[in-house]
Amino acid sequence: MKKISIDLENTENKRDVIPIVNSYNEWDPLEEVIVGVIEGASVPSWHISLKATLPEKQWKFYQEFGGKPFPKEQVEAAKNDLEEFVHILESEGVIVRRPDVMDHNVAYSAPGWQSPGGLYAAMPRDTLLVIGDEIIEAPMAWRARYFESFAFRRLIKDYFKKGARWTTAPKPQLSDELYNYDYEEPGENQEMSYVITEFEPTFDAADFIKCGRDIFVQKSHVTNEFGINWLRRHLGDKYRIHILEVNDRHPMHIDASFMPLAPGKLLLNARRVLKIPGMFKSWDVLYAPEPCIPQSHTLYMTSPWINMNVLMLDHERVIVEKNEESITKALKNFGLKPIPCPFVNFNTFGGSFHCASLDIRRRGVLQSYF
Numbered sequence: 001m002k003k004i005s006i007d008l009e010n011t012e013n014k015r016d017v018i019p020i021v022n023s024y025n026e027w028d029p030l031e032e033v034i035v036g037v038i039e040g041a042s043v044p045s046w047h048i049s050l051k052a053t054l055p056e057k058q059w060k061f062y063q064e065f066g067g068k069p070f071p072k073e074q075v076e077a078a079k080n081d082l083e084e085f086v087h088i089l090e091s092e093g094v095i096v097r098r099p100d101v102m103d104h105n106v107a108y109s110a111p112g113w114q115s116p117g118g119l120y121a122a123m124p125r126d127t128l129l130v131i132g133d134e135i136i137e138a139p140m141a142w143r144a145r146y147f148e149s150f151a152f153r154r155l156i157k158d159y160f161k162k163g164a165r166w167t168t169a170p171k172p173q174l175s176d177e178l179y180n181y182d183y184e185e186p187g188e189n190q191e192m193s194y195v196i197t198e199f200e201p202t203f204d205a206a207d208f209i210k211c212g213r214d215i216f217v218q219k220s221h222v223t224n225e226f227g228i229n230w231l232r233r234h235l236g237d238k239y240r241i242h243i244l245e246v247n248d249r250h251p252m253h254i255d256a257s258f259m260p261l262a263p264g265k266l267l268l269n270a271r272r273v274l275k276i277p278g279m280f281k282s283w284d285v286l287y288a289p290e291p292c293i294p295q296s297h298t299l300y301m302t303s304p305w306i307n308m309n310v311l312m313l314d315h316e317r318v319i320v321e322k323n324e325e326s327i328t329k330a331l332k333n334f335g336l337k338p339i340p341c342p343f344v345n346f347n348t349f350g351g352s353f354h355c356a357s358l359d360i361r362r363r364g365v366l367q368s369y370f
């Protein structure tokens with residue numbers, strides 16, 4: 001493969017002291033991270049926006065339990081996994097901060113709609129987008145996630161006081177105009193369509209992934225073009241946002257489909273990324289092996305492909321699920337150093353290490369890798 005040279009002289013943020021919030025990619029040495037909490041999680045109530053992202057066999061659960069707490073034993077088990085994840089991060093020298101534990105089983109309403117509860121503060125990656133020294137609260141499209149960023153406000157205010165920039169994207173109305181209420185999943189040969197309209201900008205932070213000046217995004221059932229364009233204009237010429245074509249009938253969050261791991265190393269879901277963008281032609285590609293997680297394991301709001309939802313601590317160290325032997329081996333052969341962590345009980349709630357964390361500070365500068 002072609003060596004990717006890094007032009008340190010030509011970077012505009014070259015300084016000795018890095019800002020408190022500083023993240024431009026997935027692989028610079030991780031110094032500080034937010035890890036979510038699972039306590040107080042509430043089953044999101046049934047809505048067309050859930051229907052579009054979930055396989056049919058799961059619908060009944062939300063129809064029946066929407067607005068109620070998730071099963072206690074599952075929450076407890078996920079909490080233990082999170083503690084172990086935090087412990088591993090800390091022993092690898094990373095500072096870990098946690099959002100507030102809140103009861104998400106609290107009803108709220110807005111003009112035109114109401115929600116019997118929220119969801120959780122388990123997946124900071126979904127809610128908050130860190131780009132450089134800025135924290136952006138995403139305009140999330142699920143009504144059950146409208147106030148999700150509030151659990152992180154204590155931390156965000158603190159980072160702001162220490163110099164970070166803080167932005168909330170335009171607060172969406174989430175009125176009925178945003179949703180295609182007659183949405184049906186398109187068939188195999190039909191063109192992809194989405195459950196949300198272009199009524200107003202919406203996106204989840206986890207539909208974006210950063211490679212320095214180049215940021216990749218997928219259109220999804222929560223991220224529309226209006227949302228992508230809002231971010232594009234907000235970030236300005238310093239960044240280039242590329243829309244990635246992803247073959248997924250239930251798209252929501254790019255990080256179980258497309259995971260840049262280090263300069264020159266790309267982890268892909270072979271079923272979903274059928275065309276690799278030309279700019280990656282000199283990169284080595286690893287296709288994620290089939291997940292090992294048993295079919296019988298309960299997974300809310302995700303497919304088993306979260307085996308590839310790994311977290312890079314630097315160019316080499318990568319946190320992987322302890323039982324996911326096939327991807328662990330593959331990552332090792334790809335030149336990385338996997339650190340196993342039990343996380344299957346957290347996986348139940350819809351994500352893995354990448355979703356459950358949010359880079360606050362990585363030691364590095366803004367640069368171009370292409």
Ligand code: ARG
Nearest residue numbers: 206252253256302303351355
């Ligand atoms: N939609 C992905 C899948 O089902 C899961 C992505 C989870 N990511 C996250 N940031 N919550 O494969």
